[in-house]
Amino acid sequence: MDNAGPAALARVEKALEQRFPSRMVPDLDRITDLLDLLGEPQRAYPSIHITGTNGKTSTARMIDALLREFGIRTGRHTSPHLESVLERIALDGQPVSPEVFATAYDDVAPYVELVDGRHPDRVTFFELLTAMAFVTFADAPVDVAVVEVGLGGRWDATNVINAPTVVVTPIGLDHVGLLGDTVEAIAAEKAGIIHPGAMVVSAPQPPGAGQVLAERAGDVGATMLRVGTDFGVLSRSIAVGGQLLDLQGLGGEYDEIFLPLHGAHQAGNAVCALAAVEAFFGVRGGAAEGRGPLDVEIVRSALAGVTSPGRLEIVRRSPTVVLDGAHNPAGAAALAAALEEAFTFDRLVAVVAVLDDKDAAGLLRELEPVVSSVVVAMNGSPRALPADALAETARAVLGEGRVEVAPRLDDAIELAVTLAEAPGLDGGTPALGGAGVLVTGSIVTVGEARRLLGGGR
Numbered sequence: 373m374d375n376a377g378p379a380a381l382a383r384v385e386k387a388l389e390q391r392f393p394s395r396m397v398p399d400l401d402r403i404t405d406l407l408d409l410l411g412e413p414q415r416a417y418p419s420i421h422i423t424g425t426n427g428k429t430s431t432a433r434m435i436d437a438l439l440r441e442f443g444i445r446t447g448r449h450t451s452p453h454l455e456s457v458l459e460r461i462a463l464d465g466q467p468v469s470p471e472v473f474a475t476a477y478d479d480v481a482p483y484v485e486l487v488d489g490r491h492p493d494r495v496t497f498f499e500l501l502t503a504m505a506f507v508t509f510a511d512a513p514v515d516v517a518v519v520e521v522g523l524g525g526r527w528d529a530t531n532v533i534n535a536p537t538v539v540v541t542p543i544g545l546d547h548v549g550l551l552g553d554t555v556e557a558i559a560a561e562k563a564g565i566i567h568p569g570a571m572v573v574s575a576p577q578p579p580g581a582g583q584v585l586a587e588r589a590g591d592v593g594a595t596m597l598r599v600g601t602d603f604g605v606l607s608r609s610i611a612v613g614g615q616l617l618d619l620q621g622l623g624g625e626y627d628e629i630f631l632p633l634h635g636a637h638q639a640g641n642a643v644c645a646l647a648a649v650e651a652f653f654g655v656r657g658g659a660a661e662g663r664g665p666l667d668v669e670i671v672r673s674a675l676a677g678v679t680s681p682g683r684l685e686i687v688r689r690s691p692t693v694v695l696d697g698a699h700n701p702a703g704a705a706a707l708a709a710a711l712e713e714a715f716t717f718d719r720l721v722a723v724v725a726v727l728d729d730k731d732a733a734g735l736l737r738e739l740e741p742v743v744s745s746v747v748v749a750m751n752g753s754p755r756a757l758p759a760d761a762l763a764e765t766a767r768a769v770l771g772e773g774r775v776e777v778a779p780r781l782d783d784a785i786e787l788a789v790t791l792a793e794a795p796g797l798d799g800g801t802p803a804l805g806g807a808g809v810l811v812t813g814s815i816v817t818v819g820e821a822r823r824l825l826g827g828g829r
Contacts, residue, residue, distance in 0.1 A: 380474035385457060387477065391497035394755060398527040402491050403499045407532060409483040410503065413510035414517075417447070419533040420648055423521040423562040424541025424575065426703045427641045430633070430680040431541055432520045434645035439516055440465055441674035442649075442666070447509035449502065449530070450520040454682050454697075454819035461505045463512055476504040476511075498522045502529040516652070526564025534567045537652045538594075539644055540574045542637075543581040544702035556580040563588035570594040571651040573603075575644050597622065603647040605639045610714060619643045623655035624665030630676045634684045635710030642675055682818040684710055687825045691792045691807035692717075693785075695822060697815040699726065701734035707812065708742045718806030721788040723821070724766070725749040725781060726813040728757040735813065736769040743810065745774040745791060749784035751817040781820050785811065 407414060420435055422428050429450045436448045448462040458467040461476070468476075480503050488494045495503075502522075509517050519535070521528045543559050559581035566572055566588050574585060576599050589596045597603065606618040606625065614632040617639055618625065631642050650666060682697045684707070692715070698707040711720070722743040726732045736746070748762040759779040766775045776791070778784035792807040811821040 377470050381458070381470035384474050384477045387481070388457065388497055388500065391495065391500055393497040395496050396498070396523060397493045397496060400527060400529070400532060402487050402493065402495045403502060403529040403532055405490060406480070406483055406487045406495060406499065406503050407506065409486060410480065410507060413503075413506040414533050416510040417514050417517055418537075418652075419517040419519050419535040420537045420539065420652055421519050421521070421530065421533060421535035421565050422539040422541065423525045423528075423565050424539070425544040425558070425700065426698075426706065427541040427575070427637060427644075428520045430638060430683055431539060431641045431645050431648075432518050433680055434642055434675065434678050435539070435648050436462070436465055436518045437678050438645060438649045438671065438674045439518070439652075441670050441677075442653075445512070445515045447505065447512060447514040447517045448519075449505040449509075449517065451498070451501075451522050452815050454815065455823055457501075460501055461508055463508070463514065468508060472508060473504070476508045479507055479511075480504050496529070499529040521562070521565060524558075524561040524564070526561050528565070531565050534570075535565070536570055537648055538566055538570045538572045539648045540572065540577070540585060541641065541644065542575045542702065543577055544700060554580070556584050559584035560588075566592060566594050568592045568594065571597060573597050573644055573647045573651055575599055575640055597647060597651060599640070599643065599647075603643055603650075605636075605643050608636070608639050615639060617642065619646060621646050621655070621665055622650040626665060626668050626671050629672055632676065632678060633680055634714040635706060636713075637706035637710065638680070638683070642678075646671065646675075682815065682822060684714075685822075687822065688809075691789060691809055693789075693809045693811065693825060695818045695825075696810065696812045697818045698735065698812050699730055699814045701731055701738050704735040704738035704812070708738050711742050711810070715808065716806065717808040719744045719792055720808040720810055721792045722746045722810040722812060723749055723781070723784045723788045723817075724762065724813040725751040725759075725784070725817040726757050726762060727751075727753055727755045727816070729755065730757070730814070732757060732762055732765045732813075733769055736766055739810075739812070740770055743770075743774075745776065746770055747776045747778050747784045747788045747791070749777075749781045749817075750779050751781060751814055751820055753814070753816045756816075781817065782824055785809065785821060785824065 453459040555578045608617045617629040618627045685695045698704045750756045750759045763777045778787045788809045
């Protein structure tokens, strides 16, 4: 097979697309069969498994950074991707090369054909990518895999690793058509990745969700570690380019931790990541038990270098253009709070494009207090909500005079920049640095905007 650079990537992407990326079949039959044929590569290393509704990828990147700073070789499997499918499989903190990606596909593909013929449903896009990730990690080899659930938990293709360390980020209403329409039902699906003997690191949860997680942990003999009880953020203050944190870990306190990301939600992700790494290393109970905190200098160095593309990411100045992948009301609420805390916009124009199965009204209601106006658009997903339908929802939430329509994302961004910098009714323009554009509503939207605006390059 041709495994040289862009041609190899294009070949594999074409094969993956034939698996229909949005298709999900809720069982573990095919992935289990496939991995058995491959020699169970997921058993070649321990894993840290992450589920939740919001913050999974940021938390995964922080766990990855902490482990690597301690000299641990990591593999990381996250989804969805922003710009390139290569982002979904990372070694040593970096997306794999097209050559490594293509080699993994070629190693797995013959067995996929066998499995296709042995089951009523074909191997899905996500199942194939998950198998490719596990094979890549075994071949590297890695010391630890950091694995993000694709959707839910119980029936997710990643739920074959029986990870000794589990992280549950905040749970909210999302994917209600697939996971359930209450936080309790959604929590029950996500709790499926908690296996016997696991250490479970939990972010703050709605009461019903927290109870479901605790009951699952009790049923299988797992240990629950809760924010506010076992670990937490002691204090945080705004700093240039991010925030300064004092954290309570499982083994002690970690002070003066600089995190180059904005928002209370990212501080919460950081302390969950720290607790997960402590739990993985066996740090419990503090110095009294002879297992005190990790080396604070290593923790400082790791978190100071963390990046989370597409999460309150500034990609342009004058006016400031911020990208954020919030795609549900809880994510939008965290985004709105972070914008108010970390930025001083006189006028903020939001470009919003969402998928058709999302709570667009709920998302817009959370953004309404912090944006001056909204330009609604459409992203390139087959599941994109049409701009006209989104505009109708936006007018109901924000009022007729605060909503513009520009279906193409590039046109929408251009219009938002114009609106952000335009003179007001008094003839004045926003002060220097006071004009901003926010692009949000979906990871797909942010990925396309990032390509248009050259984010990260």
